[in-house]
Amino acid sequence: MAGAEFGFELRVCAWAERYWEPADADSHALVARQLGTQRRRWDTIVVEADPDALRARAAFGADELDPDLLDVVRHAPASWTFYRDALPDPGYPWRYVREAIHRASARGVLEERKRGNRIEIRRIAPYPDWVRRIVAIENKPDLDAAAARDLADQLERDVALGLADEVWVATRADATRALVTEMPSAAGVLSFDAPASSEASDEAEAARATRDPSMDADVAWHPRALDPDATGVRVTEHGDPTAFEYVAPAEKRGTRRRIAERAYGRGWRAYADTMRPDCRAFGLRDAGDGYVPHCHAKGREQTAAECSGSCAEFAPEPPGWRQRGWPIEGGPGKAIQRLLDRRRRRRRPGLDGDAD
């Protein structure tokens, strides 16, 4: 992903977290990036959640439940029951289910006990139905004609499958007109005014964060609501004739639950996990609505791909910073990760420390 696209994407996520207007006014918007299925990954995902059910979801912790854990947790009974009586036949060997039960128990999201040779399970709480809507956004700050055609083709497929409730393209204001005419009419278009960039001041450097104005967005084209409860059509091969398959509503519901769980666990600030916040040059810039990374050595925002141990300008924090627990626990790199993690947890009511 090019630098401009990466920075744009983070700003769209930050904007959505702050300004997204859910279809139901009381819904809580959770934002995540780079999520989807094996076949299709979206840049930004907004999950509109039932606020009470979202709080109930927090009983299962801050981390995502992977598909195997989710299957076990969703069907776990209120009272002790032999696991094979409680869970639906998985369609694969039960030993994999037992492994998932052990993992769920170790994570504290399920109770497990042995009665003779039998494993019994009990839920810690009902797993709530917390997802109301899922919105997929493709971020394209700059588009040439060929890229616009590819994107239009991809969005046609998204609309035909109907996995999300809405699909959007986010772009810069100067590219909006061309996009509106090229894109399928069912896809919405968000038009962003890019902010002027600012460089770090010495004072802000001390705090390792500088400030940038947020982006303003307008709706240039409203999307058509899709129907995730209807049978979808998945194009498997373009050609003449085009090959496709039907996707049953039950499969779509399962996929949506898995995407929502990933969104809950990862959010959009997980970029630091694959970058080098432990590099002396790594900083954060306040993009108005949320922090984005900034490299002081390069004097600009770096991409996740270039910010690695193989970067020519990588300068690790001195070991002394970490050993002495500077400033509180670990060096500035750890402090940056804690800051981002706290921000993520704030958007997930009910988690311990969400008032931080």
Ligand code: SF4
């Ligand atoms: S110098 Fe390289 S590794 Fe260090 S913050 Fe900048 S891009 Fe990342």
